[in-house]
Amino acid sequence: MAKKDDLNLDVEGKGKKKSSKLKLIIIIMVVVLLLAGIGGGAAWYFLGMQEPVVAEVDGEQTDQEGSLAKKKKKKASDEPPLFTGLDPAFVVSFKDQSQARFMQLSVELMSRDAEVIKIVDEYKPMLRNNLLLLFSSQEYADVVTREGKEKLLAQTLEEVNNTLYHEAGIDGVEAVYFTAFVAQ
Numbered sequence: 786m787a788k789k790d791d792l793n794l795d796v797e798g799k800g801k802k803k804s805s806k807l808k809l810i811i812i813i814m815v816v817v818l819l820l821a822g823i824g825g826g827a828a829w830y831f832l833g834m835q836e837p838v839v840a841e842v843d844g845e846q847t848d849q850e851g852s853l854a855k856k857k858k859k860k861a862s863d864e865p866p867l868f869t870g871l872d873p874a875f876v877v878s879f880k881d882q883s884q885a886r887f888m889q890l891s892v893e894l895m896s897r898d899a900e901v902i903k904i905v906d907e908y909k910p911m912l913r914n915n916l917l918l919l920f921s922s923q924e925y926a927d928v929v930t931r932e933g934k935e936k937l938l939a940q941t942l943e944e945v946n947n948t949l950y951h952e953a954g955i956d957g958v959e960a961v962y963f964t965a966f967v968a969q
Contacts, residue, residue: 864897869905871913877921886925891965894958901957908952915948929968
């Protein structure tokens with residue numbers, strides 16, 4: 786019988802070791818998750834509390850990156866997008882080419898503010914003029930690549946918003962889309 790009792794003690798001893806290891810692992814996991822939650826919450830709190838630095842330079846408000854601060858707050862992003870086209874399509878020739886090369890592109894502007902779309906429609910001739918000047922200053926090798934087209938999109942958005950800001954005091958165009966693009 787002594788052998789039987791020794792076997793029972795060994796089995797009970799292993800069970801106690803397993804349960805104590807399991808408890809230790811659970812406690813460690815809870816502590817790690819708790820610390821990760823506290824650290825994440827603290828980071829969210831402190832990073833969310835920072836406000837953009839706005840300075841006034843020559844009577845104009847600028848943010849950290851030096852761009853003009855919006856005179857009008859953007860509407861919430863849950864508003865549906867509104868589009869307007871700058872029709873007809875733009876056709877320009879490239880500068881400094883030994884052979885005749887042309888570019889034709891259609892431009893659509895997007896905003897979530899109906900007032901901005903209305904103002905864009907009022908200033909279409911001025912916008913078209915400024916964009917024609919921008920497009921005609923491009924070089925063929927620059928606009929045939931994807932990066933070149935994306936750069937031209939950014940320049941177009943900046944030109945549109947600068948024109949609207951200086952003429953109407955509003956710059957709420959959020960995006961520019963090329964709906965047709967041919968360069969040859």
